[in-house]
Amino acid sequence: MTVSRALKTPERVSPEVRARVEEAVRAVGYVPNRLAGSLSSSRSSVIGLVVPSIENSLFASTIQGISDVLRRHGHELMIASSGYGAAAEEAAIRAFLGQRVAGLILHDTTHTPEAVAMIRRAGIPVVENGTLTRQPLDMVVSYSNHDAAKAMTQHLLRLGYRRIGFVTLPLAANERSRDRRRGYEAALEEAGLPYDPRLVLEVPPGLAAGVEALYRLLEGGGEPDAIFFAGDVLAIGAALECTRRGWKVPEKVAIAAFDNIDLLGHLVPPVTTLRLPRQEIGRRSAEVLLDRIQGRATGPLAIDLRFEIIHRAST
Amino acid sequence: MTVSRALKTPERVSPEVRARVEEAVRAVGYVPNRLAGSLSSSRSSVIGLVVPSIENSLFASTIQGISDVLRRHGHELMIASSGYGAAAEEAAIRAFLGQRVAGLILHDTTHTPEAVAMIRRAGIPVVENGTLTRQPLDMVVSYSNHDAAKAMTQHLLRLGYRRIGFVTLPLAANERSRDRRRGYEAALEEAGLPYDPRLVLEVPPGLAAGVEALYRLLEGGGEPDAIFFAGDVLAIGAALECTRRGWKVPEKVAIAAFDNIDLLGHLVPPVTTLRLPRQEIGRRSAEVLLDRIQGRATGPLAIDLRFEIIHRAST
DNA sequence: TTGTAGGCGTTATCAA
DNA sequence: TTGATAACGCCTACAA
Secondary structure (H helix, E strand, O other): OHHHHHHHOHHHOOHHHHHHHHHHHHHHOOOOOHHHHHHHHOOOOEEEEEEOOOOOHHHHHHHHHHHHHHHHOOOEEEEEEOOOOHHHHHHHHHHHHHOOOOEEEEOOOOOOHHHHHHHHHHOOOEEEOOOOOOOOOOEEEEOOHHHHHHHHHHHHHHOOOOOEEEEEOOOOOOHHHHHHHHHHHHHHHHOOOOOOHHHEEEOOOOHHHHHHHHHHHHOOOOOOOEEEEOOOOHHHHHHHHHHHHOOOOOOOOEEEOOOOOHHHHHOOOOOEEEEOOHHHHHHHHHHHHHHHHOOOOOOOEEEEOOOEEEOOOOO | OHHHHHHHOHHHOOHHHHHHHHHHHHHHOOOOOHHHHHHHHOOOOEEEEEEOOOOOHHHHHHHHHHHHHHHHOOOEEEEEEOOOOHHHHHHHHHHHHHOOOOEEEEOOOOOOHHHHHHHHHHOOOEEEOOOOOOOOOOEEEEOOHHHHHHHHHHHHHHOOOOOEEEEEOOOOOOHHHHHHHHHHHHHHHHOOOOOOHHHEEEOOOOHHHHHHHHHHHHOOOOOOOEEEEOOOOHHHHHHHHHHHHOOOOOOOOEEEOOOOOHHHHHOOOOOEEEEOOHHHHHHHHHHHHHHHHOOOOOOOEEEEOOOEEEOOOOO
């Protein structure tokens, strides 16, 4: 007990005892067993994070933000990827709850009923990250995918484009993509423009898909004057393909992207895009989670971290 | 005890008891406490991973590979980033050992003496990932940065380039970069070419650094006919800058990169590079670690996963 | 096949 | 300020 105190609350132990303990710790290379500590105190310093994919650099920024904050506060981070499936997410959540994590951060905002029930029973705080969902489990830290897509579409409209193509990642089981799509439609509607299905495309992720989308839209009869690639690296693939073909952007077709990937600013021409607070989402998520864990806050919470349009020469 | 058995070794319990337990588990939403399990059995299912940076997409591939294998085997993954510093790595390792992880995967191959001592005392298996180091702590799964850089340099020599520039990331405290640099030098030496300091540059990571390196080498008096960017996205920055300036590659200067970033193949012209088994490194690391944890293997081990040159139009 | 006893390494609590 | 005792929830070992 005295050792425990000397290590956790050194001020509550005599200097002499403290010194002896420190010496002994050094001598034997003692590393306290936090499993036992957690079991005894029913407090854990581990946070569980479930992202659709670790490999995706956008999520990676968020993870880095989370990791930085947790490290500073002496917490550990457990990660699992759900591969974009709610069942895998449920499995990950179950595993984390088995490890008695102190809190969860989930990127997806759609969960299996069982996953929700487990989290409720565990009674631990949760942050959702993917989009400013209307039905949060608990806390949300994100930006509005709907508003971001709408703002970019309006930006294009303001620039005079009238036949705006929209390329999205798969809409199924992903509230983020659906939000973006609805934002696009909302902007058109407010502008009194018709929705033309020949201008809308759903494609898998990846550079190659961006290239393919470019051709399909240009040759699909919709005659787009601009294309808004609402996902990942799609716009990069398309922009590079224009370079390859010697097509002038935005004269041939304007191109807009959805994320502040460094590279977009280095392309020729640099590509208009949205700045999304990826790292900030991670940092704030970790912070609000720790606030709750440490009893500094209670109750639901929704933090809108906003976005920003970066206007460049491609539009 | 019967419940424990029903859950872990259902075949050793009567069907009737099994059914009753399953029913009860469902009814109360019971999630076994793995902390208590680990404490009692002194076995853990958690693996600790320390990478220099989570945000870097190259490490992200490796992490994904690790995560996939661990998930399939019912193990969890704890992550920390060392920010490229051995002291931060040591702190992460200490935290992981406190959590009684079953094994460690470290990307860096240089560690503080204290970190090494702690790992030794803990007696858990370790895999190092960054390069085929000669003095592994325990197991290594990687490729040879030295050989890869040498091979690419020789490739350029074979193509007839004689004044080959070399751009590296910071050499301090990073065996990988030093290995690459030595590989470059070895190739020159074997070819009987002099080492010209005007052709070698050390820069920070990032697209912009690649652009800057391009100019500094072209204007530095070394008159390179090819530049080998031995790190990350440096080559992308340089290649895009050539596009922007309308410089022909490889006529103006040939460009070679060091990693199989998808994008390199989509640039104009596509950029020659090395294919490195990033994901495979992650998968194999997890596999050999599990082999040891589950007692299927013992002793040191070095797995060389090789690399491959992807010759494209930029050289 | 089922159950009992004891202990894993901490921390909460209370007593000295 | 220090120490004794009893959990925490599971698993090992052994007994019924």
